[in-house]
Amino acid sequence: MLKREIKLLCITCPRDDISYEKQVEFACQGGADMIQLRDKKMSDKDLYDLSLKLQQICAKYNVYFTVNNRVDIADISNSDGVHLGQSDLPVSYARKVLGENKIVGISASGYDKVVEAEKLPVDYIGCGAIFPTTTKPEANIRGLEVLKKLKTANITKPVIAIGGIDKTNVADVIKAGADGVAVVRAVCGAQDIKKEAQEIKEIIMKYRRIEV
Numbered sequence: 016m017l018k019r020e021i022k023l024l025c026i027t028c029p030r031d032d033i034s035y036e037k038q039v040e041f042a043c044q045g046g047a048d049m050i051q052l053r054d055k056k057m058s059d060k061d062l063y064d065l066s067l068k069l070q071q072i073c074a075k076y077n078v079y080f081t082v083n084n085r086v087d088i089a090d091i092s093n094s095d096g097v098h099l100g101q102s103d104l105p106v107s108y109a110r111k112v113l114g115e116n117k118i119v120g121i122s123a124s125g126y127d128k129v130v131e132a133e134k135l136p137v138d139y140i141g142c143g144a145i146f147p148t149t150t151k152p153e154a155n156i157r158g159l160e161v162l163k164k165l166k167t168a169n170i171t172k173p174v175i176a177i178g179g180i181d182k183t184n185v186a187d188v189i190k191a192g193a194d195g196v197a198v199v200r201a202v203c204g205a206q207d208i209k210k211e212a213q214e215i216k217e218i219i220m221k222y223r224r225i226e227v
Contacts, residue, residue, distance in 0.1 A: 045212025144178025
């Protein structure tokens with residue numbers, strides 16, 4: 016369950032030069048509304064231990080902390096919730112395990128998938144990939160048109176755009192109709208994480224809900 020709007024969702028990025036803890040600290044300082052831990056190579060124990068640490072950091076800044084894919088880790092680490100992909104465990108299972116007070120988000124690759132996700136017990140819908148992205152080079156590119164088309168649909172849940180979004184194009188994404196954006200390398204992969212988060216968040220706040 017969301018109690019605050021998600022405008023900037025920052026997803027962690029594996030790096031040799033900076034820890035996940037520092038990434039999250041700087042992103043929170045820069046204005047992130049939600050942090051998502053995504054690491055598919057880490058052991059279950061390490062993922063659990065890290066989730067506990069990141070949850071504490073996020074709580075200090077009143078920022079949501081969620082775990083990618085792993086309903087079990089989100090549950091036992093007392094994270095704020097989980098984000099699920101189309102091939103992950105069913106949303107109904109995640110909701111049953113985590114309860115109504117936790118956040119459940121889902122990825123939806125295109126207009127039809129977003130419309131379907133609207134009917135599920137989720138709190139927000141991640142829509143993409145909007146632009147080409149090195150994080151998921153295999154993703155189908157949807158472009159801004161899918162966001163514009165969704166504005167005419169009866170979508171009541173927040174639509175969070177993802178895929179190749181950075182400070183050079185985030186204004187267009189928001190003006191096209193996204194409620195917020197999710198970024199990986201644009202913030203957590205940046206040289207100055209706090210600065211990049213601040214700049215992207217400022218652009219989002221400037222252009223939110225402007226019609227095109």
